[in-house]
Amino acid sequence: MEPEVQQEPEVKRCGILTLCGRPNVGKSTLTNALVGEKVAIVSNKPQTTRNRICGVLTRGESQFVFMDTPGLHKAANRLGDYMVDVVKKSVADVDGVLLLVEPIANVGGPERELIEQIKRMKVPSVLVINKIDTVEKPQLLAVMEAYNQVHDFTAIVPISAKRRDGVEELLDLLSTFLPEGPQLFPRDVVTDQPERQICGEIIREKLLYCLEKEIPHGTAVEVTKFSERESGIIDLHATIYCEKASHKGIIIGKQGAMLKKISTMAREDVERFMGTKVYLETWVKVKENWRDNLNLIRNFGFDNRD
Known part of the structure; x- marks a missing residue:
């Protein structure tokens, strides 16, 4: 039986x-x-x-x-x-x-x-x-x-x-505060965020962890590729945007050491979250004063107002 x-x-x-x-x-x-x-x-x-x-x-x-x-x-x-x-x-x-x-x-x-x-x-x-x-x-x-x-x-x-x-x-x-009513999400769901958005946020978390002072708040992460191979491996491409050319140099670091550190830490966390192997590629680009540009804020997924 x-x-x-x-x-x-x-x-x-x-x-x-x-x-x-x-x-x-x-x-x-x-x-x-x-x-x-x-x-x-x-x-x-x-x-x-x-x-x-x-x-x-x-x-x-x-x-x-x-x-x-x-x-x-x-x-x-x-x-x-x-x-x-x-x-x-x-x-x-x-x-x-x-x-x-x-x-x-x-x-x-x-x-x-x-x-x-x-x-x-x-x-x-x-x-x-x-x-x-x-x-x-x-x-x-x-x-x-x-x-x-x-x-x-x-x-x-x-x-x-x-x-x-x-x-x-x-x-x-x-x-004791919960009213009677059916569930809003399937039982195994833990967040309403799309997986690619969580992956982008994990990369931003590592920027916050590794960098000092104002630079992290002048950064945004855009996931440009999120695809799964037949083998289950995920290809993840992300662009890190910063506000100044000098910030770009700091994020990349000497001979790319800082970007490699950020990317490695992010990849390990994404692999834990996704439960599979991840190939992560990252780039750094400058977008001056993006935090005051409504179009760029919306492009990066931060502004959902009507």
Whole structure:
């Protein structure tokens, strides 16, 4: 007799939950921790996320759809305007909001602005205090008290997204926010991003990791070829755009060493994500002031406004 195939339970509850907060508080790290897969790039540099990223977790009878947004910051160019706009749209029409903050006993301007939006929405809201491994308990209590005075959150959950401390408790709480309804995504889907877009983002993550200061934020990655051979090997071609000729030299490095390092790290991550061998070829081109050029921003896939 063949072993009986265990049927997955039918999804009965499904909801959209958005993560918001200022740059570099750990939204992408938390999205990845909640989903259990790498769906958003992570960097210690602020303003890493440029688009709204959707991470999906289906377990048991529940499906969670997480929207990871760019950090709310003061825009310095048209790309920055778009990123701020994405945040504001992401906290509308959702079933719950997670405001992610650092363990600082002071409610800053960006947090107050988001709290005002949350109050108008009248949906469950969770204050998620991240990086709790960096402070002592008395300091954490002071943070809770500071935010309690500004808004009556549905719950306050202290976590360390990097260490996954408190993530299961957070998921248990969020499951109570999910309305009844069918699943929005197939059970095995972890993100709504096309594979080629994720590959481009992985390359950009390695640029952020390997390069210093302003150069990474003046870069964009366009995947010009994404094809699979009969053997299953993927051919991936990508063009890295930067704003200045001097930046191009830094990205390429002495005798191509830096570009080779970036490409090797990216290829290894893409192979892990795709589960197959990848041949990656990269080029570097200069597009001056592309972050202020709406046509180029749209070409690079950052501007989805009507």
